[in-house]
Amino acid sequence: MNTKFSPGQVVRVRPDAHDGHHRTPWFIKGKMGRIHSVAGEFFNPESRAYGGDGLPKQPLYAVEFEQRDVWATEYRGPDSDTLVVDIYEHWLVKAN
Amino acid sequence: MSEDHGHDHAEIGPEDEHPGLQWDVSLSERAKRSLAMHELLIEKGVVTNEEVETASNNLRRRTPADGAKVVAKAWVDPEFKQRLLDDARAAVYELGYSLAHDAELSVVENTEDVHHVVVCTLCSCYPSSLLGPPPDWYKSFAYRQRTVIEPRSVMREFGLELSQDIQVRVVDSSADQRYLVLPERPAGTDGLTEEQLADLVTRDSMIGVTNPLSPEGAPIS
Amino acid sequence: MPGVHDRGGWPTDEMIDRSDHIWTDWEYKTHALVGALRFRELMNTDELRRGIEAIPSEDYEASSYYERWSRSLETILTEKGVLSTEEIDTKVKELEGRWESDS
Numbered sequence: 001m002n003t004k005f006s007p008g009q010v011v012r013v014r015p016d017a018h019d020g021h022h023r024t025p026w027f028i029k030g031k032m033g034r035i036h037s038v039a040g041e042f043f044n045p046e047s048r049a050y051g052g053d054g055l056p057k058q059p060l061y062a063v064e065f066e067q068r069d070v071w072a073t074e075y076r077g078p079d080s081d082t083l084v085v086d087i088y089e090h091w092l093v094k095a096n
Numbered sequence: 097m098s099e100d101h102g103h104d105h106a107e108i109g110p111e112d113e114h115p116g117l118q119w120d121v122s123l124s125e126r127a128k129r130s131l132a133m134h135e136l137l138i139e140k141g142v143v144t145n146e147e148v149e150t151a152s153n154n155l156r157r158r159t160p161a162d163g164a165k166v167v168a169k170a171w172v173d174p175e176f177k178q179r180l181l182d183d184a185r186a187a188v189y190e191l192g193y194s195l196a197h198d199a200e201l202s203v204v205e206n207t208e209d210v211h212h213v214v215v216c217t218l219c220s221c222y223p224s225s226l227l228g229p230p231p232d233w234y235k236s237f238a239y240r241q242r243t244v245i246e247p248r249s250v251m252r253e254f255g256l257e258l259s260q261d262i263q264v265r266v267v268d269s270s271a272d273q274r275y276l277v278l279p280e281r282p283a284g285t286d287g288l289t290e291e292q293l294a295d296l297v298t299r300d301s302m303i304g305v306t307n308p309l310s311p312e313g314a315p316i317s
Numbered sequence: 318m319p320g321v322h323d324r325g326g327w328p329t330d331e332m333i334d335r336s337d338h339i340w341t342d343w344e345y346k347t348h349a350l351v352g353a354l355r356f357r358e359l360m361n362t363d364e365l366r367r368g369i370e371a372i373p374s375e376d377y378e379a380s381s382y383y384e385r386w387s388r389s390l391e392t393i394l395t396e397k398g399v400l401s402t403e404e405i406d407t408k409v410k411e412l413e414g415r416w417e418s419d420s
Contacts, residue, residue, distance in 0.1 A: 021367040023271045025217050026319035027244065027326045040200055042272040049367035051397075060271055062202070067266075070244075071326065077248050080263045086271040125409075126380070127343040130387040132408035134346045136400055143353040151352025152345050198362065217325030219366060220382075231337055235382050237324060238331040245326040253333055268325065 001041050003059045004089055009035045011063060012095040013087060021049035024091045028083075032095050033065040036084060044088065058088040155229065158193075160299035163226040163276060166191060167302065168294035170203075171281045180278070181205060188226065195225040198272065205278045206304070210263045213251060213304035214275045215243035223274040227299060234303065244268055254305040256317050267304075277304040284311050321374040322366075344383040351390060360393055368392040 005011055015030035023045055038061055043054025067081040075081070123131075137143050166188055170177035180187040184201040188194075195201050201223060204212040216222065217240050222230040233239050243250050247266045248258060258264060267275045279301040285293060288311065296313075300306040307316040354360040368389025369377075377385065394400045 021363065021370055023218060025244075025268060025270055025325050026323050039202065039271075039273045042198075043363075045271075045363040045366075048361055049363035051364070054363075060273070062267075062273070064265075074245065074326075076246065077264060078260045081247070081265070082263065083244060083266045083268065085268045086273050088271065123343065124384065126384040126387050127341070128409045128412060129391060129405055130343045130347045130350075130383070132405050132412055133387075133390060133394065133400060134350055135412070136404060136408050137350065137354075137394075140400075142359065142399055143350070143357060147353040147356055148346070148349045151356065152349035154352065155345065155348055215325075218322055219369070231335070232382075233333050233335045233337075236334060237327075237378070238329055238333050241324045241327040241329050242331075242333070243325075250333065254335075 001038075001059060003038055003061075005035045005038075005059075005061060005092060005094075007035050007037055010095040011035060011061075011092045013063070014091050014093060018046075020046060022046050022091075024087060025085060027070055028063075028065060028085050028087070031065055031070055033063040033069075033085075036062040036064040038062075039086060042088075044090075058090060060086055060088055061092065063087050063092070158224065158226060158228040160227050160297075160302065161294070162193065162228075163223070163299070163302045164294040164297035166193070166226060166276075167278055167297045167308075168290045170278055171285075171293055172290050177205075177278070184276070193226060195274075199225075200273045201225065201276060202273045203276050203278050204265070204267060206280045206307075208262075208280065210265055211258055211304065212265045212267055212275075212277045213243060213247050214267045214269060214277060215240060216269045217241075217244055218270055221269040221271075221274055223276045223302075225274070226276060227302060231299070251305055254300060255315055256306050277302050279304075279308045282308055282310050282316055320370055321372070321377045322370045343387075347383045347387050347390065351386065354390075359397070359399065360390075364393050365389050 010032060012032050013024065013028050013030060038059060041057040041059045044058045048054035062084050065083045065085065067075045067077060067083055068079055070083055138145050138148065169191060170180050176187060180203050184203045185195050188201065206212055220230055220235040222234060244266055247264050251258060269275050279297065282296060296309040298306060298308060301308040310316050351360065351365060365386065369385045371392065372380065372385060372388055391405065395402055
């Protein structure tokens with residue numbers, strides 16, 4: 001499996017709105033996180049949901065975000081709390 | 097949706113189906129359309145009655161007791177635990193459990209420093225291959241909305257108050273991985289057998305909203 | 318604006334209702350049908366989800382879990398030409414007639 005990112009790397013989730021079916025929750029769009037692990041590669045749901053073949057398969061990553069970065073002051077727990085979301089590779093870009 | 101749809105599910109309702117039940121209560125239009133689709137698809141041979149029955153039985157096949165066995169095994173066997181964390185699919189297969197073919201399983205470990213809690217904000221992804229279908233609250237709007245932004249107050253509602261020193265890691269199972277929490281083994285359980293340990297592992301502790309029971313059977317907060 | 322299903326973090330004061338409902342026959346059948354159709358590769362999870370997400374917001378929020386599944390199932394099956402809306406309408410009438418005479 002060819003993956004663009006590896007564990008520990010800092011990434012940003014693409015901020016794009018997307019009308020069709022997709023699996024990137026709104027609240028992490030545009031946010032920076034860290035690749036925690038690679039889950040494998042899976043059919044692309046954005047094509048499979050409409051009768052497509054879902055190919056090429058997309059690597060899927062568990063990406064970890066700091067709650068503070070996601071919700072700012074709305075988050076009422078300690079700074080160390082985090083949120084892990086599974087995100088397909090084409091939704092991620094390298095963070096600078 | 098309780099994804100792992102149709103595979104490896106468990107007992108969730110009346111054991112015997114009452115053929116009369118469907119018109120004892122007034123059915124919603126939607127329910128009627130489901131029953132109509134069911135009959136049409138079988139009549140037309142799109143699916144067989146047997147296939148639907150098999151899927152229905154799969155739905156009742158697993159219960160949280162199955163997940164509890166996996167957890168108890170991990171508590172008594174450190175090598176199994178490592179395999180479970182590294183490759184959950186292969187590890188649970190050793191115990192006779194197979195996963196739905198299109199979803200992977202990831203097991204996340206609670207320790208004295210880190211506590212995991214699982215949610216699916218987009219639908220209701222859940223490790224049904226090991227736990228059976230999710231409870232209604234797991235699929236509720238309140239749980240889906242609140243857990244990612246206020247996990248500590250959600251857990252408090254379930255009776256779990258975590259110290260600020262413990263890192264809370266919320267896991268949103270948004271895609272093709274299902275998550276099972278491996279809770280921390282309760283203190284004072286050294287003398288217990290694997291079977292006795294499994295009795296302490298509740299469904300909710302494998303979702304992460306609670307801890308397992310103490311050896312006295314009380315929830316650990 | 319996130320879709321109606323994309324609910325993480327939406328503000329609410331609601332407590333979590335921990336009661337479970339008893340599953341009814343049609344709910345089992347709806348779930349099992351999707352399972353059987355998946356087995357036959359006539360439908361997949363992504364399509365089911367897409368059909369659910371396409372339910373207008375007010376209906377999505379007013380529907381029960383399997384009502385949403387059922388609605389998606391109908392969307393996908395009619396879209397693929399496996400069943401037609403008219404066929405389902407006719408079958409509903411037939412079932413109603415049968416239940417009427419049975420009771």
